[in-house]
Structure formats: structure tokens, C-alpha cells
Amino acid sequence: MSSSANNHNSKAFIPLNIAVLTVSDTRDESNDTSGQLLAERVTSxxxxxxxxxxxKDDVYQLRATVSQWIADENIxxxxxxxxxxxxxxxxxxxxxxxxxDKNVEGFGEIFRAISLDEIGTSTIQSRAFGGIANQTVILCVPGSTNACRTAWDKLIKEQLDASHRPCNFVPHLNINTEQCETRS
Known part of the structure; x- marks a missing residue:
């Protein structure tokens, strides 16, 4: 067995503090199925x-909320x-x-590639994207519940799991972890 295979088993899951933001002019807590799905996936x-x-989908309200979260060292x-x-x-x-501070171009690219199998070429209209700001990873997906399910189950869950190899986002966050195996 290679040493990287041994390292896979030695990396423990680290619970993260994750904030969920629903951007909508029409949703509230009673009908926010996408935000509810993400919140359930986070905790489960x-x-x-x-x-x-x-x-609300307002540039300045969005920036204010997310700025507050990325300034919070506990998120x-x-x-x-x-x-x-x-x-x-x-x-x-x-x-x-x-x-x-840094864009994660691959996030949107991979999300659209995965979505292609599910919704065909309509995925081209998704502007899903990700980045890192103040050692906080920010991942933005479409508002449909199915898109959120796809994003979490097929992409986000693994990337927020410190035990996922060879690489994940956890070493880049404001917590004490080791670097990616491919970078050590």
C-alpha cells in the first residue's frame, strides 16, 4: 500500500462552521427549499x-452579509x-x-460539467462560482433545490471534508490543518 493510501486513513474529518445564504426576492423561511436542503446537508x-x-438579491445587502461572515473567524x-x-x-x-482573495475557477466548471448530465446544455446558463476570502471558502450555486442537491452531493461535500484525498479546501481555511498531499 502506498504512503498516500495510508495517509488517507489517517486524516480525520473536521467539523466546519458553515453559513448558508439564500439569495431571493421571493423566498422566506416557509418556502426556502434550497436553503433548507443545504442546511440539512451541512448538519447531516x-x-x-x-x-x-x-x-434580497441586492449587491450591497449581499456584500454586507457575506463580508460579515468572512470577517468572523468562526465561520x-x-x-x-x-x-x-x-x-x-x-x-x-x-x-x-x-x-x-482568490477565485476557484474549477468550482463553476465542475458544477456545470456535472449538471450537463442532469439538465443538458441549459447548464451553460449557470454562473455557479467559488472563491476564498479571508481564509473562508465561498461557494455559490443556482437557486433550484435540485441544483443545490447536485452541488452538495457531488462536489461540495467532499471538498469540505478534511478526510477527502488527495485534496480538499479544509487546509486553506482558518483552522489548524496540514496542506494538501499534492502540495506537501
């Missing part, structure tokens, strides 16, 4: 739901749902991209 995966809120990740399309009210990328 062993993480802590650090915050959950719904914010390790933010998952945002909604506002990633092309309508006039879809402003999540415009609001949050300026906050990033």
Missing part, C-alpha cells in the same frame, strides 16, 4: 450550521444559493466576486 454531514439567512465556509442566473435581479457574482 457532521458540520455545524453557523448561520442561515435569506437576503469557515459560506454556501450561497440563488442569484447566479442571467436575469436583471441575478447579482450574486457581481456582489461577491470583488470580495475574493
Amino acid at each position: 454531514s457532521g458540520h455545524k450550521l453557523a448561520a442561515k439567512t435569506i437576503v 469557515h465556509a459560506v454556501i450561497s444559493t440563488g442569484g447566479t442566473g442571467f436575469t436583471l435581479r441575478d447579482n450574486t457574482p457581481e456582489a461577491l466576486l470583488p470580495l475574493f
Whole structure:
């Protein structure tokens, strides 16, 4: 057995504090199925739901909320749902991209590749994206409940799990961990 295979078993799961943001002009707690799904996935995966809120699709309200979360050293990740399309009210990328220290181009690329099997070429209209700001990973996905399910189950869950090899986002967050195996 290779040493990297041995290392896989030696890396423990680290529960993260994750905030969930629903971007919507029409949703509230009674009908926010996407935010509810993400919150349930966060906790059922062993993480802590650090915050959950719904914010109108307004650039400045979005920036204010996410800025507060990335300034909080106890929040390790933010998952945002909604506002990633092309309508006039879809402003999540415009609001949050300026906050990033680093973009995670592969997040949107992989999300769209996975979605291609599910919704065909309509995935091209998704502006899903990710980045890191102040050692907080921010992952933004479309507002549909199915898109959130796909994003969490097939992409986000593994990347927020310190035991996932060879690499995940945990070493880049404001917690004490080792670097990626591919970088050591």
C-alpha cells in the first residue's frame, strides 16, 4: 500500500462552521427549499450550521452579509444559493466576486460539467462560482433545490471534508490543518 493510501486513513474529518445564504426576492423561511436542503446537508454531514439567512438579491445587502461572515473567524465556509442566473435581479457574482482573495475557477466548471448530465446544455446558463476570502471558502450555486442537491452531493461535500484525498479546501481555511498531499 502506498504512503498516500495510508495517509488517507489517517486524516480525520473536521467539523466546519458553515453559513448558508439564500439569495431571493421571493423566498422566506416557509418556502426556502434550497436553503433548507443545504442546511440539512451541512448538519447531516457532521458540520455545524453557523448561520442561515435569506437576503434580497441586492449587491450591497449581499456584500454586507457575506463580508460579515468572512470577517468572523468562526465561520469557515459560506454556501450561497440563488442569484447566479442571467436575469436583471441575478447579482450574486457581481456582489461577491470583488470580495475574493482568490477565485476557484474549477468550482463553476465542475458544477456545470456535472449538471450537463442532469439538465443538458441549459447548464451553460449557470454562473455557479467559488472563491476564498479571508481564509473562508465561498461557494455559490443556482437557486433550484435540485441544483443545490447536485452541488452538495457531488462536489461540495467532499471538498469540505478534511478526510477527502488527495485534496480538499479544509487546509486553506482558518483552522489548524496540514496542506494538501499534492502540495506537501
